[in-house]
Amino acid sequence: MAAIMAGCRKYFAYPITPQNEIPEYMAAHMPEVGGVFLQAESELAAINMVYGAAAAGERAMTSTSGPGYSLMLEGISGIARAELPVVLVLVMRGGPGIGSLENAQLDYFSATKGGGHGGYRNIVLAASSVQELFDLTQLAFELADYYRVLVMLLVDGILGQIMEPIEIMPFSNGKTRSLPAKTWALTGTGRQRPQNIISTMLMREDETYQWHQRMAVKYQKIQAEEVRYDSYCLEDARIAVVAYGMTSRVAETAIDECREQGLPVGLIRPISLFPFPYQFISQYTHRIEGFLVTEVSMGQMVEDVRLAVNGRSEVSFVGRGGGLLSHQEITRGIRELWLKLATK
Amino acid sequence: MQREVIIAGFGGQGVLLIGQLIAYSGMLEGKAVTWLPSYGPEIRGGTCHVIVIVSDRRIGSPYVTQPAAIIVMNRPSLDKFEDRLNSGGILLINSSLTDRLPERKDIRVIAIPATDLAHKLGNSRVANLVMLGGYLGATEVVGLPTMLQALQEVFPEDKHHLLPLNKKALEVGMSYLTEP
Amino acid sequence: MVEVSNKMTVMPGLRKIYGRPQSLKDVRTHYCPGCGHGIIHRLLCEVIDELDIQGRTIGVSPVGCSVFAFDYINIDFADSLHGRAPAVATGIKRSQPDKIVFTYQGDGDLAAIGLAEIVHAAVRSEKITTIFVNNANYGMTGGQMAPTTLIGQKTTTTPFGRDHRECGYPLRIAELLATVEGVVYLCREAVDTSARVIQAKKSIKTAFERQMAGDGFSLVEILSPCPSGWGMPPIKAREWLRENMMPQYKLGKFKDTREG
Known part of the structure; x- marks a missing residue:
C-alpha cells in the first residue's frame, strides 16, 4: 500500500x-x-x-x-x-x-x-x-x-x-x-535525442576502474x-543493547525489565544497515562500557558493531539461529555483561 | 497495563479470527495492539496459534513466552501450551474437544463446552466466538459493545448476515461463566 | 548532390537506389567475416526505417556476440543478463506500452540459459518481438556446444562431435514455441542466399507489424552462419548451413494466428 x-x-x-x-x-x-x-x-x-x-x-x-x-x-x-x-x-x-x-x-x-x-x-x-x-x-x-x-x-x-x-x-x-x-530512461529517442543505453557491462578500456x-x-x-538510527533510554546508559528490526522491540521489553531492577541499560537501533551508523555507536564508547548485540542469527551485525567500537568497550552477543528470541534471553545477556563489567 | 493472550487450535477453528477481533477491539478503544500469528506449513492441519497483546502503552516485544491468558480450542493445543501459562494466569479450554483437564494447580481454569454450545446455536463453527465470549467475561480486556463494533468492521459485507449468530455466540460464552 | 551517408555522395544525374538505413550506424562492426549478424542487423534497421519507428523502438540485447548491438543500431537499448532479455523486454513493454520492443538473442542465450524466460514471454503473449539467431554454437565464448548444436557437430566442448547419449538432441525452438497458444506469429528463416535474406526481412517486418497491431508475441528464428565457430571459410559455412542445419531446422512459417 x-x-x-x-x-x-x-x-x-x-x-x-x-x-x-x-x-x-x-x-x-x-x-x-x-x-x-x-x-x-x-x-x-x-x-x-x-x-x-x-x-x-x-x-x-x-x-x-x-x-x-x-x-x-x-x-x-x-x-x-x-x-x-x-x-x-x-x-x-x-x-x-x-x-x-x-x-x-x-x-x-x-x-x-x-x-x-x-x-x-x-x-x-x-x-x-x-x-x-x-x-x-x-x-x-x-x-x-x-x-x-x-x-x-x-x-x-x-x-x-x-x-x-x-x-x-x-x-x-x-x-x-x-x-x-x-533523462537516461528508455522511452524511445523520438528522434529528438541521442540513443539512451542501459547496460550492465563494463567492457570498454578502463571502464571498470572508472565505474568503481x-x-x-x-x-x-x-x-x-543517509545514516538512520533510533535509541531508547540511552541518556544515562552504561550498557547499550544494539538490535535492528523486530528484535529491537524484544530488546526494549528486556531493557524495561532491567531498568526496573536498576540496571542502566539503553538501546541503539540501526535503521539503515547500509550505511551503518558506525559513528553514532563509536561516539558512546567513552561512556558505554559494554555493548550487547542481539540478532536472530549466530552473529552478523555484531561484526559491524565491533568495527564501530574498535576495541574501546566490551562487545558481547546474544542470538539464536532462527525462531523467536525472547526478552528473557536478552535480559540474561544484559545481566551477564553487567557482571562481566563489574568484575573487570 | 498490558494483557497478553495466546489462542491455539486446529487450522479452520477460527483461531486467527478471534485474535484479530481482540486486537481490532483494542485498537478501537485507543490501545496499542499486536497480532502475531504462527505461519508457514504449521498452519495447515496441525495446531495454529496467534499471540495478541492489548496495552495502554507502546508494545515492545510482540512475542510472549509466558502470557497471562491462553485459549485452547482442542487437546493438542492444551498439551502444547499448558506449561507456558504464567502462574496465576487464566486457561480457557474448549472442553467439547479436550478429554482432559490441566494438571497445574497454580492457574485458573475455565472449561467451556464451546463446540456443543455452538452446535445448539445451530452452527458449530461459532465455537470460537463462544470461547471469545468466555475470555471477555473473564478478563474484560475490551467491552462487549466495542467487540460488537469490531465484528461489524472485521466481517466483510457478504458475511454480515452471520452477525446476529456471532453476537449470540459471544453472549452464550460470556454468560456461561456465571450460569453454566 | 544527394547525401547517402556521411561519407558518400551521389553524382548529379544519378539516383540513389540503395543505401545505409538511417537507423544503422555508420560504423564498422566487430563481427567476424561471413557472420550473419551484420546482415540481420541491417534487415532489422531497414524494417525499422520502413515502418518509421526509429524514435519509438526499444531494443534488448543478450549476452552473446550481439551484446553490443546498440553500437550499430541507433535506438534506445538495454543489454540484459544472460538469457533474461524476454523478462527485461516484458518490464519495458509493460512500462512503455506504446513503444515497439524487441529482443535480439542467440541460441545459447535463448535456448539454454534463457529457455524459461522466452517460453513464458510467449505464454503471456507479451507484445514484443524476438529475433532469434541460431548458429548452432556459442560464438562469443569461443564455439562451445549449444542446445542447437547438431548431432556429430564438433565444438570446443564436443571435440569428438555431439553424442546424443551424452549431450542429448538438438532443440528445435520454432517447433517448441509453435505449441504455445500465446504466440501469434512464428517462422524460421535463413540468411545464406539473397532470396532467403529478402524473405527473412519480410518475416521480421510482419513480426513487428503484428506487435504494432497489438496481437501478441512474435518470433523470427534465423539460421545464421558462424564461420569462426564452425572453423570454416565464409562460403563453406553457407554450404554447411544448407546441408546440415536446414534438414534439422526446417524453414517456413510455423504459426500465424491471422491465417487461422
Whole structure:
C-alpha cells in the first residue's frame, strides 16, 4: 500500500512464503491505479522485469524471501551496475537452502555486504514496526530515485506476518529533495535525442576502474547523508543493547525489565544497515562500557558493531539461529555483561 | 497495563479470527495492539496459534513466552501450551474437544463446552466466538459493545448476515461463566 | 548532390537506389567475416526505417556476440543478463506500452540459459518481438556446444562431435514455441542466399507489424552462419548451413494466428 502511495506502478514477483501477502495485495490493488502486477515464472524473471521497468523510467519493485533472493542476486548485481532505481523487499526466513519458514535475521551479511558479484552496495533499511515499514517503503522509492540505487527493505519474518494498527499518511522525512529527471530512461529517442543505453557491462578500456571510482563517491555520499538510527533510554546508559528490526522491540521489553531492577541499560537501533551508523555507536564508547548485540542469527551485525567500537568497550552477543528470541534471553545477556563489567 | 493472550487450535477453528477481533477491539478503544500469528506449513492441519497483546502503552516485544491468558480450542493445543501459562494466569479450554483437564494447580481454569454450545446455536463453527465470549467475561480486556463494533468492521459485507449468530455466540460464552 | 551517408555522395544525374538505413550506424562492426549478424542487423534497421519507428523502438540485447548491438543500431537499448532479455523486454513493454520492443538473442542465450524466460514471454503473449539467431554454437565464448548444436557437430566442448547419449538432441525452438497458444506469429528463416535474406526481412517486418497491431508475441528464428565457430571459410559455412542445419531446422512459417 505504501509502495502504491509512493507512486510505484510496476510490481513483478514470484510467490514465496513468508511474503505472499504483498503480491496478493498488489494483484488486487494495482489495477485500481492503472498499475501493473505481474506474477513472473521465477525470481530470475521477476528481478529482470523490474530491471526492464526501471530502465524504462518507472518506479518498480519486487519482494521475495531467502531462496528467491539468492536467485535474484544476478539481477540485483546487474541493477547495481546499471544504476537503476529499484525497491526490493526481502522478508527473511530460516537457514540456507530451502531452510525453514521460521523468523530469522540471517541475510544481514548478504544484504549489506553485496550478496551478488562485483563489489556493489545497496541501501538497506530495517523497520521495527508495521508503521515504520510503511514509512520506510515510501522513503525507499525516494532514495532509489535520488541516488539511482537499489534500496532494500530487510524485513524479519515476524514483521512480515504481524498485524498492528497504522496511520496511513504520506511519508515526509522533513526534507524535500528535488529528484533528478530520468533523462537516461528508455522511452524511445523520438528522434529528438541521442540513443539512451542501459547496460550492465563494463567492457570498454578502463571502464571498470572508472565505474568503481564513481560508485565510491556515490557510496561515500550515501554514508555521509543517509545514516538512520533510533535509541531508547540511552541518556544515562552504561550498557547499550544494539538490535535492528523486530528484535529491537524484544530488546526494549528486556531493557524495561532491567531498568526496573536498576540496571542502566539503553538501546541503539540501526535503521539503515547500509550505511551503518558506525559513528553514532563509536561516539558512546567513552561512556558505554559494554555493548550487547542481539540478532536472530549466530552473529552478523555484531561484526559491524565491533568495527564501530574498535576495541574501546566490551562487545558481547546474544542470538539464536532462527525462531523467536525472547526478552528473557536478552535480559540474561544484559545481566551477564553487567557482571562481566563489574568484575573487570 | 498490558494483557497478553495466546489462542491455539486446529487450522479452520477460527483461531486467527478471534485474535484479530481482540486486537481490532483494542485498537478501537485507543490501545496499542499486536497480532502475531504462527505461519508457514504449521498452519495447515496441525495446531495454529496467534499471540495478541492489548496495552495502554507502546508494545515492545510482540512475542510472549509466558502470557497471562491462553485459549485452547482442542487437546493438542492444551498439551502444547499448558506449561507456558504464567502462574496465576487464566486457561480457557474448549472442553467439547479436550478429554482432559490441566494438571497445574497454580492457574485458573475455565472449561467451556464451546463446540456443543455452538452446535445448539445451530452452527458449530461459532465455537470460537463462544470461547471469545468466555475470555471477555473473564478478563474484560475490551467491552462487549466495542467487540460488537469490531465484528461489524472485521466481517466483510457478504458475511454480515452471520452477525446476529456471532453476537449470540459471544453472549452464550460470556454468560456461561456465571450460569453454566 | 544527394547525401547517402556521411561519407558518400551521389553524382548529379544519378539516383540513389540503395543505401545505409538511417537507423544503422555508420560504423564498422566487430563481427567476424561471413557472420550473419551484420546482415540481420541491417534487415532489422531497414524494417525499422520502413515502418518509421526509429524514435519509438526499444531494443534488448543478450549476452552473446550481439551484446553490443546498440553500437550499430541507433535506438534506445538495454543489454540484459544472460538469457533474461524476454523478462527485461516484458518490464519495458509493460512500462512503455506504446513503444515497439524487441529482443535480439542467440541460441545459447535463448535456448539454454534463457529457455524459461522466452517460453513464458510467449505464454503471456507479451507484445514484443524476438529475433532469434541460431548458429548452432556459442560464438562469443569461443564455439562451445549449444542446445542447437547438431548431432556429430564438433565444438570446443564436443571435440569428438555431439553424442546424443551424452549431450542429448538438438532443440528445435520454432517447433517448441509453435505449441504455445500465446504466440501469434512464428517462422524460421535463413540468411545464406539473397532470396532467403529478402524473405527473412519480410518475416521480421510482419513480426513487428503484428506487435504494432497489438496481437501478441512474435518470433523470427534465423539460421545464421558462424564461420569462426564452425572453423570454416565464409562460403563453406553457407554450404554447411544448407546441408546440415536446414534438414534439422526446417524453414517456413510455423504459426500465424491471422491465417487461422
